[in-house]
Amino acid sequence: MPARLKKAGLPYLLLLPGLGFLAVFFLVPLVIMWIESLKTGTIDTGFTLTWEFSNYTDALSDYNEQFLRSFEYAGLATLFALLIGYPLAYVIAFRGGRWRNALLLAVIVPFFVTYLLRTISWETILSDDGLVLDVLRGIGIVSENGRLLDTTVSVVAGITYNYLPFMILPLYASLERIDGRLLEAGYDLYGRRRDVFLRVTLPLSMPGVVAGTLLTFIPAAGDFINAELLGTPRQYMIGNVIQSRYLEVADYPTAAALSFLLMAFMLIIVLIWARIAGTEALLGTEGERR
């Protein structure tokens, strides 16, 4: 009996540290933030809990533009990351050969440098008098007084770049474990390359696609560094608003309400996406079943 009990209790025991950590550092702050979001007041008078649910509606009507922009930019960046990342992951997984690990390392190494520094370098690279713009002007892609830095293009490009590894790595992981025999079987059955890709490789890599898009989209929607450094107020995303509400204006209730709204929207989007892509793909079980 005690042995059985032990056996039954062990998993829970093992869960304890993780649950405890989440309770203290996730759940408690979340509750505090929720309470904060329902307060009214100013920094001078202090904030009092008045169950001010209008904080949410006000935040939404004041900042719907930035919300929409966040999802637009994050969506675009996710799409571009997928378009760039998939072929790259594919080549590494199937054609990498002995270079595989080196290539993977090459994907990751730039990210040893801090996020901020990399974004600041982009700022320099894309600068109005910088090299990239000189070239683009030279070949006529950008007009004489056109610019790249501080535009939607630079912000989306920055986000795409910064979250690219989060796309590539899960894609690689799911492509890499595809059983080569399945592809051979496809060819044996007279599948053309395109058919084999569309009907075997792509479906089997869906867990990677879903994981990659989520890992890119979620942080990208909350990002504020790219819009801050590579954009202007007209490119600001919801993260910039929360940042400034919280730190500059010291309007904690609105900042908290905005954070909750962002979480809620994100949850809805993720659920819809899971619906479309299928929960098996989301949980990565489709590949296992084979």
Place this chain on the structure above:
Amino acid sequence: MSPTNDDLERHFERLLRDPLTRRRLMQRGAAGALSVSALAYLAACGTDEPSGGGNGGSEEQAETIAKGEVGSQLYVANWPLYIDEERNSLKAFEKEYGAKVKYVEEINDNTEFFGKVRQQYDQGTSGGRDIHVVTDWMAARMMRLGYVQKFDKSELPNATKNLIPSLQSPPFDPKREQSMPWQSGLGGIVYRKDKVKSTPKSVDALFDPDYKGKVTMLTEMRDTVGVVAAWQGADPETASVDEFMEAIDKIQEGVDSGQIRGFTGNEYTKDITKGDSWVIIGWSGDAVQLKADNPNVDFLVPESGGHLWTDNMQIPVGAPEAYTAQKFIDFVYRPEIQADIAEYVNYICPVSGVKEILAERDPALAENQLIFPDDQFLENTFIFRGLKPEEEQELDDAFQQVIGA
């Protein structure tokens, strides 16, 4: 977004600013020395603050610092790179008083710092801080909330004697009982000589279509709104909220049309150096520095007026070594100590007698109007009036919306 992200944001924010801090110091501090003659003018602006300052009926009575012993440690919270690089001034203090100075460059932004310390200060603890340095309006807020102690002026003989007259009675602290200037500076126009078609004379240049997309302004509301309001004909020393709102509307137009590229803290120094911005609102102290590195950068006090501000030392309630802190404040008011600081930071320094010392070390420095402005130079400056808390909230709110948040 989870709360941990808020911390991250704050952390990033700090990272973001830290590498640039050499300038930051200039930004906030830009204190140069107001020459004695300027005092008359400043004193004049100072007298008519309509509100705001530290004399509301509701504020708690500040405690005067009791006499005591010099402690073994002193915690000074200041802006980055706002003191001589070698920290000789601190070493001299340690040597003379035997108190070790823990000098922490933890203030990057008035509001951010306030957010960080508010809870501690509210509970009457200072988080170990003995001195913090904040800009006028924030110093006023600290006083209003009863977060800072009252000096025992008999312990501040040098400060009393050497504080330049122009700064002796600001509206928010007419007797300098709870604040003592660290440095001052000016918000005005910084521009690239090699990029503009002609030398800008006024704020007109910021709205000149030829510079579309090459204009930035500061995220510090008083600098940006003050300079624009003054240009629109308002007097920021007395202007109504509506007049400031008009300036904010004008700035909004500039944002909508793409005229204004963005709003910056100190990082404008790199934008203008790279040529991403040409005509901007910036700080005088930076200009001195930038000009040394790049002769194409210049600073202009617009004819309609530049914004004059001061950063102040205060002793928070609950400071463990308030008595020692007072000694420190008085110590930096010795001209020979201040000269080291002024020589490095290039701001307007609030201590008389420093110009004479620097004239021997580096005559060019002593001649620089941006470091030691004369009263004719300061004729063209204004002090942003004290705002009532609700006015401040309203303007901050509107301004933050314009700058994109």
